[in-house]
Amino acid sequence: xxxxxxxxxxxxxxxxxxxxxxxxxxxxEVVAFERSHxxxxxxxxxxxxxxxxxxxxGPLIARSPEEHRKNGIDLRMRTDVxxxxxxxxxxxxxxxxxxxxxxxxxDQVVFATGAAPVRPDLPGSDAAGIFGVQTLDDGAAVxxxxxxxxxxxxxxxxxxxxxxxxxxxxxxxLEVTVVERGKEPMRTLDPDMAAIVHHAMECLxxxxxxxxxxxxxxxxxxxxxxxxxxxxxxxxxxxxxxxLGVRPETSVARAAGLPVGRANGLCTDLRMRMPGRSGVxxxxxxxxxxxxxxxxxxxxxxxxxxxxxxxxxxxxxxxGYATFPGVxxxxxxxxxxxxxxxxxxxxxxxxxxxxxxxxxRIESTTRAGYFPGAEKITVKVLAERRTGRLLxxxxxxxxxxxxxxxxxxxxxxxxxTVEEITSLDLGYAPPFSPVWDPVLISARKAADAVRTxxx
Amino acid sequence: xxxxxxxxxxxxxxxxxxxxxxxxxxxxEVVAFERSHxxxxxxxxxxxxxxxxxxxxGPLIARSPEEHRKNGIDLRMRTDVxxxxxxxxxxxxxxxxxxxxxxxxxDQVVFATGAAPVRPDLPGSDAAGIFGVQTLDDGAAVxxxxxxxxxxxxxxxxxxxxxxxxxxxxxxxLEVTVVERGKEPMRTLDPDMAAIVHHAMECLxxxxxxxxxxxxxxxxxxxxxxxxxxxxxxxxxxxxxxxLGVRPETSVARAAGLPVGRANGLCTDLRMRMPGRSGVxxxxxxxxxxxxxxxxxxxxxxxxxxxxxxxxxxxxxxxGYATFPGVxxxxxxxxxxxxxxxxxxxxxxxxxxxxxxxxxRIESTTRAGYFPGAEKITVKVLAERRTGRLLxxxxxxxxxxxxxxxxxxxxxxxxxTVEEITSLDLGYAPPFSPVWDPVLISARKAADAVRTxxx
Numbered sequence: 087x088x089x090x091x092x093x094x095x096x097x098x099x100x101x102x103x104x105x106x107x108x109x110x111x112x113x114x115e116v117v118a119f120e121r122s123h124x125x126x127x128x129x130x131x132x133x134x135x136x137x138x139x140x141x142x143x144g145p146l147i148a149r150s151p152e153e154h155r156k157n158g159i160d161l162r163m164r165t166d167v168x169x170x171x172x173x174x175x176x177x178x179x180x181x182x183x184x185x186x187x188x189x190x191x192x193d194q195v196v197f198a199t200g201a202a203p204v205r206p207d208l209p210g211s212d213a214a215g216i217f218g219v220q221t222l223d224d225g226a227a228v229x230x231x232x233x234x235x236x237x238x239x240x241x242x243x244x245x246x247x248x249x250x251x252x253x254x255x256x257x258x259x260l261e262v263t264v265v266e267r268g269k270e271p272m273r274t275l276d277p278d279m280a281a282i283v284h285h286a287m288e289c290l291x292x293x294x295x296x297x298x299x300x301x302x303x304x305x306x307x308x309x310x311x312x313x314x315x316x317x318x319x320x321x322x323x324x325x326x327x328x329x330l331g332v333r334p335e336t337s338v339a340r341a342a343g344l345p346v347g348r349a350n351g352l353c354t355d356l357r358m359r360m361p362g363r364s365g366v367x368x369x370x371x372x373x374x375x376x377x378x379x380x381x382x383x384x385x386x387x388x389x390x391x392x393x394x395x396x397x398x399x400x401x402x403x404x405x406g407y408a409t410f411p412g413v414x415x416x417x418x419x420x421x422x423x424x425x426x427x428x429x430x431x432x433x434x435x436x437x438x439x440x441x442x443x444x445x446x447r448i449e450s451t452t453r454a455g456y457f458p459g460a461e462k463i464t465v466k467v468l469a470e471r472r473t474g475r476l477l478x479x480x481x482x483x484x485x486x487x488x489x490x491x492x493x494x495x496x497x498x499x500x501x502x503t504v505e506e507i508t509s510l511d512l513g514y515a516p517p518f519s520p521v522w523d524p525v526l527i528s529a530r531k532a533a534d535a536v537r538t539x540x541x
Numbered sequence: 542x543x544x545x546x547x548x549x550x551x552x553x554x555x556x557x558x559x560x561x562x563x564x565x566x567x568x569x570e571v572v573a574f575e576r577s578h579x580x581x582x583x584x585x586x587x588x589x590x591x592x593x594x595x596x597x598x599g600p601l602i603a604r605s606p607e608e609h610r611k612n613g614i615d616l617r618m619r620t621d622v623x624x625x626x627x628x629x630x631x632x633x634x635x636x637x638x639x640x641x642x643x644x645x646x647x648d649q650v651v652f653a654t655g656a657a658p659v660r661p662d663l664p665g666s667d668a669a670g671i672f673g674v675q676t677l678d679d680g681a682a683v684x685x686x687x688x689x690x691x692x693x694x695x696x697x698x699x700x701x702x703x704x705x706x707x708x709x710x711x712x713x714x715l716e717v718t719v720v721e722r723g724k725e726p727m728r729t730l731d732p733d734m735a736a737i738v739h740h741a742m743e744c745l746x747x748x749x750x751x752x753x754x755x756x757x758x759x760x761x762x763x764x765x766x767x768x769x770x771x772x773x774x775x776x777x778x779x780x781x782x783x784x785l786g787v788r789p790e791t792s793v794a795r796a797a798g799l800p801v802g803r804a805n806g807l808c809t810d811l812r813m814r815m816p817g818r819s820g821v822x823x824x825x826x827x828x829x830x831x832x833x834x835x836x837x838x839x840x841x842x843x844x845x846x847x848x849x850x851x852x853x854x855x856x857x858x859x860x861g862y863a864t865f866p867g868v869x870x871x872x873x874x875x876x877x878x879x880x881x882x883x884x885x886x887x888x889x890x891x892x893x894x895x896x897x898x899x900x901x902r903i904e905s906t907t908r909a910g911y912f913p914g915a916e917k918i919t920v921k922v923l924a925e926r927r928t929g930r931l932l933x934x935x936x937x938x939x940x941x942x943x944x945x946x947x948x949x950x951x952x953x954x955x956x957x958t959v960e961e962i963t964s965l966d967l968g969y970a971p972p973f974s975p976v977w978d979p980v981l982i983s984a985r986k987a988a989d990a991v992r993t994x995x996x
Contacts, residue, residue, distance in 0.1 A: 145911030456600030
């Protein structure tokens with residue numbers, strides 16, 4: 087009998103693992119279970135789909151269930167895995183539409199169960215018209231709701247997704263309020279950098295309430311949301327989006343006896359194998375990974391990691407060798423004409439990890455100052471005291487700002503000091519950069535700060 | 542008496558050295574000589590100025606002579622240094638306009654004499670209407686010539702400057718022919734990558750003659766160019782631009798007894814000091830530097846290096862400590878809507894340096910394939926056999942392609958292998974990149990090639 091691989095979760099990580107394993111070992115029988123209507127899709131594209139940048143959900147789907155099946159993967163849609171027995175090597179699966187359950191045996195299993203949006207345990211949070219934006223099903227639900235022409239939206243949480251959704255809804259003509267618990271929205275940036283984003287959102291016309299938290303939701307007689315309580319006041323809302331982040335979805339794995347770690351994710355080894363278990367793998371938004379800068383384990387639910395981790399698991403399952411050596415927490419986003427990027431540690435992260443550090447923030451332009459289209463860019467870097475090791479970088483600016491984070495991300499990966507970074511040979515020509523690239527200017531200022539910090 | 546620094550050459554390197562030295566040691570007397578009408582300007586901006594992207598030369602000048610003088614630098618314009626006596630510590634300078642010569646003593650001296658365009662030793666090459674594009678004076682001369690409404694231009698040499706100038710002249714409505722000795726224009730790329738640029742130039746309507754060389758120039762009765770002889774045929778031309786590259790301008794330095802190296806540039810140490818000489822420095826387009834990949838000394842006349850080297854020299858002269866640790870030959874350019882970039886070694890460079898290598902070339906998109914504005918990008922990488930060490934990268938693509946070279950440039954600087962590069966944490970979001978960044982896809986393919994090359 088052929089060896090069988092069961093994959094739990096048919097999105098980026100699961101299908102990357104399934105496809106890579108099947109490619110390397112065509113004799114392997116591969117069964118994959120996906121609970122939603124869609125597999126292999128770009129969850130990161132959902133806000134842009136809702137905004138109207140992308141016409142429909144089709145292009146967000148990298149590979150259809152039929153294509154996977156053509157490649158020899160038995161992909162079962164709308165089917166939940168409700169139980170895993172690691173000792174017996176079986177999963178129990180339930181079809182959504184029929185309620186039928188079945189048991190499938192496996193020799194190896196990949197947990198790729200993704201992440202679930204944090205839903206606040208607040209009065210009224212189960213009202214209709216309150217949405218997460220985690221799955222294509224969520225996206226379709228928001229788009230269906232928009233057909234009822236809601237006038238006012240409240241976005242709870244001002245992280246990436248919250249801010250992107252605020253802009254998407256604003257572009258549909260809604261009045262939008264963002265409710266953010268912290269001092270500034272975009273908590274993926276330090277407050278001084280996030281303030282630039284905050285200002286841009288206000289200029290656009292989005293109402294941003296900081297140091298505020300949702301306390302509950304009001305519903306009308308039909309059970310549809312009509313308001314959000316914030317600081318005792320009720321903000322009217324015909325539509326609410328929850329952008330409170332996500333948590334690793336590990337319930338089935340935990341029920342099967344697998345442990346979770348510091349960041350509530352499954353803790354794999356470098357090959358994406360669950361330690362102490364033969365043939366048990368995990369990948370994607372349900373795992374935690376190593377932050378190479380702090381050494382701590384972190385949860386970084388991003389499609390790019392999910393794809394890489396899935397491919398690594400699949401390569402190893404297929405008899406090859408590959409590792410996922412961790413992350414440096416790079417992220418990039420676009421909101422209100424601003425490109426926003428970070429890599430490495432924020433100030434709060436660096437403090438938590440025990441680093442002493444200096445910071446440097448500079449303003450420059452994306453092209454030679456005299457070149458048409460030169461736009462403002464702000465770069466901030468953190469460097470360790472004494473050693474000068476780069477600890478993190480943040481960028482906020484207009485067009486052609488965001489991907490400049492990659493130079494810092496690669497420098498960080500290689501544990502370069504800011505002094506070393508000042509000498510880097512980055513691409514220069516007037517349409518692309520001032521003669522001193524903004525990244526180099528920030529490193530120069532940080533190197534000065536390192537030299538003077540301990541005198 | 543105050544110690545005196547003499548700086549020979551008032552462009553990027555010279556004035557960066559002068560300014561930095563004066564800032565750190567305000568007691569230092571600084572005298573700088575510049576032969577042209579302009580100091581501290583962006584030579585790299587000249588093709589864009591001629592093209593009309595930049596209205597006039599003003600913005601190309603980072604700091605005017607008056608500003609330098611306000612900062613305490615005695616900058617003498619239109620003055621050639623014709624002789625340097627290192628033993629006596631004197632320079633002999635001649636003013637262009639008056640012909641007057643004077644002698645100035647120094648305690649330290651910086652050679653920042655730049656580079657001179659290669660002028661072919663061909664019949665008729667001194668005709669009017671034949672231009673280099675190295676200095677702002679050259680740029681002004683081309684612009685003055687354009688007022689006479691030339692109809693046909695020939696650009697001799699299809700390197701960066703030649704290709705940029707071809708586009709600039711084309712945009713002025715001229716019929717443009719590029720004459721290139723090699724198999725493809727853009728010899729800063731491998732032929733397979735350069736072919737993409739070649740095709741784009743032809744689509745635009747520029748006539749590109751490869752495997753061709755200028756053999757001489759025809760002039761009319763007034764001594765103005767009217768044709769270029771190529772392969773026995775005469776191409777009519779009212780204007781000729783020489784884009785044959787530049788050579789280190791070291792005549793005064795050599796006459797003073799300073800040696801030049803493998804690439805005909807002055808050979809400094811890491812601090813930009815001429816070895817064996819106290820108080821003698823050099824920086825900018827007149828020096829050669831270390832190619833960190835091949836270990837060979839190379840001539841890389843780019844404003845970004847000139848600025849860094851000048852600053853390093855000035856820091857050391859001012860009593861500080863700084864080094865210029867070499868280059869990885871990164872360059873980026875834009876022509877005919879294509880962004881063109883390279884870092885590290887081309888195939889021919891790698892062979893010359895003695896590397897055995899594999900190559901990988903991939904096509905991808907600049908954004909998620911479904912995202913509006915996703916454009917085609919081609920990435921090629923070279924990796925050493927066995928070790929898999931990255932040796933070079935080349936990128937040709939549309940908007941948002943060029944600066945992606947920086948990720949490869951930093952990886953190269955850190956001697957990463959292509960296998961390591963596949964795991965890099967680069968910025969991902971649909972408006973910025975496919976879920977696998979094109980740079981990572983190229984590294985993946987190269988890593989596969991490394992694994993299979995030696996089986």
